[in-house]
Amino acid sequence: MDTLSCQIVALLSGIFQCEPQVQEEGRATVIRIENPSGGLPLLVTVSSWNDIRVQPGKTPRYYPADDLTSLEKDLQAYAAGQKVVVDTVDVDGHATKEDRFIKLCQLDNLDAAGLWQLAVDIGLIGSQELDHLLLTGGKFRVQFWDAAHNFIFKYKVDKLIKVPAEKS
Numbered sequence: 001m002d003t004l005s006c007q008i009v010a011l012l013s014g015i016f017q018c019e020p021q022v023q024e025e026g027r028a029t030v031i032r033i034e035n036p037s038g039g040l041p042l043l044v045t046v047s048s049w050n051d052i053r054v055q056p057g058k059t060p061r062y063y064p065a066d067d068l069t070s071l072e073k074d075l076q077a078y079a080a081g082q083k084v085v086v087d088t089v090d091v092d093g094h095a096t097k098e099d100r101f102i103k104l105c106q107l108d109n110l111d112a113a114g115l116w117q118l119a120v121d122i123g124l125i126g127s128q129e130l131d132h133l134l135l136t137g138g139k140f141r142v143q144f145w146d147a148a149h150n151f152i153f154k155y156k157v158d159k160l161i162k163v164p165a166e167k168s
Contacts, residue, residue: 004065005029005046011068012044015075016145020044039147040085042075057085057099057143077103081149084142088125089152091137100124107142112160115140115153134160141165 001009001022009031012020021032027048034041043055050065056078063071077083084107087099100122110118112134116127119140125133130140140153143165150165 001029002046002048004050004052005031007068008044008046008052008071011072012042012075015072015079016042035145035147037145037147039145039150040143042078042145056101056145057087058095059098059100061101074101078145081144081146084144086122086124086140086142088119088130088133089139089141090133095141096125098124110153110160115160 001024005022008029009020009022012031012033016033018033018036021034023030023032029046031044031046032041033044040057045053045055046065047053052063052065052071053060054063054071054075055061061074063074074083078101082104083101084104085099085101086107087096089095102122106118112131116130119125119130120127134140134153134155138154141150142152143150147165152163152165153160154163155161
């Protein structure tokens with residue numbers, strides 16, 4: 001394991017208070033942290049080109065190897081519940097292929113118009129597609145590192161409501 005991978009393992013161990021699983025895959029080091037709350041695992045891949053790919057969900061995020069500050073800041077915020085993974089799920093339970101990693105405060109006091117605007121601004125789904133998804137029983141899903149805090153937005157009759165994920 002190279003020096004950068006060792007730094008990342010130490011960083012992740014400190015943030016998530018666990019011993020990450022480390023596996024060498026060709027010219028890359030894959031670091032996996034299982035989520036003790038039953039939520040999404042965290043995958044971090046360090047390539048031989050010093051490319052750091054982080055996947056708190058489905059869509060990878062990339063960080064520069066020469067400045068680990070933004071990586072550390074984002075992952076500390078994720079572990080603390082200040083950053084979340086969002087995606088959409090249709091009425092049949094099929095989730096979108098992509099997700100987004102956003103600040104939790106972006107979800108504060110949202111009404112339907114605000115949720116549509118957010119979905120468009122973060123490039124997750126178009127406002128008309130989101131409206132159709134919600135009207136047909138789909139959900140806008142919010143996932144925390146601590147899965148006990150997960151929730152969804154959905155329509156109840158004609159009003160957007162926030163519901164804990166286990167009661168969806």
